[in-house]
Amino acid sequence: MQLITELLKTKYPIIQGGMSRLATHELVAAVSAAGGLGTLTSVGLDGPALRREIQAVREQTDQPFAVNLMLKQANIAELVDVIVKEQVPFVTTGAGTPKVYMPKLQAAGVQVLAVIPSVKLARKMEQIGVAAVIAEGLESGGHIGNMTTMALVPQVVDEVQIPVIAAGGIGDGRGIAAALALGAQGVQMGTAFLLTKEAPINSAYKTALMQAVDVDTDVTEVEIGTPLRTLKNPLTQQYHELVQQGASVEELTELMRGRHRVAFLQGDMDQGAIMAGQIAGLLQQEQPVATLLDHDWRQAQNILNLK
Structure with a gap:
């Protein structure tokens, strides 16, 4: 091969x-x-x-x-x-x-x-x-x-x-x-x-990955046109609630702006976008x-x- x-x-x-x-x-x-x-x-x-x-x-x-x-x-x-x-x-x-x-x-x-x-x-x-x-x-x-x-x-x-x-x-x-x-x-x-x-990511990010199970990822930003897979957290829940309420693309974009940096730099696992694949549940x-x-x-x- x-x-x-x-x-x-x-x-x-x-x-x-x-x-x-x-x-x-x-x-x-x-x-x-x-x-x-x-x-x-x-x-x-x-x-x-x-x-x-x-x-x-x-x-x-x-x-x-x-x-x-x-x-x-x-x-x-x-x-x-x-x-x-x-x-x-x-x-x-x-x-x-x-x-x-x-x-x-x-x-x-x-x-x-x-x-x-x-x-x-x-x-x-x-x-x-x-x-x-x-x-x-x-x-x-x-x-x-x-x-x-x-x-x-x-x-x-x-x-x-x-x-x-x-x-x-x-x-x-x-x-x-x-x-x-x-x-x-x-x-x-x-x-x-x-x-x-x-x-080079903070310990909170790594802990979140180690604690993740098979169904713990979510996809947001579909409505924006840039589907994004992250771990589920209050931020992803807020995103979906805004979608259900009929929020505009501009409002959704503003919500997600800079959230990746919030996760990996600040270690905020509630309001950060914790990028991770579906394989996260395998990592211990x-x-x-x-x-x-x-x-x-x-x-x-x-x-x-x-x-």
């Missing part, structure tokens, strides 16, 4: 998701140093701040890493310039198409991996020259599409010739094995990395990144009889 490790130059076929505002250099460097592909968030950063984050990763490891670009950000052109100048080897993209930036990135030798929620978008990304697609199901935390990972991945695999990486609802080696059985060459995991010792304890990667890959190898 071919694995994405040849493209990524990593020990494990595992990418750490570029979680908005959470995937900073501490976590990214630890993941890359341990054999996965760490992915820096660029959300909320200007050019100089992104450069500092990139340099901070390189101070801690010489292994490959990526930068995630949420393409709806207003300063993407500035961030692309930094990525090119800093010779970052990989970029993952979401919330739009990287088409306009592909010539510049490719000329600089930057490999682009595009997160996609459908077969149609996977084909479009292949046409513009991305190196691989990350087929992400609605089980994932944060902003989501409307197809499950189990349904999406094999359909994408059948329709494109480039490598497919599975994401959404993958939290251990069993999930990795399932993704590989569906035809993916690797996986992207997000929520599982939040419960590592190197994840905090552990080092290296332990997570080694355990999950060994588990997948044993299931699939891989060497």
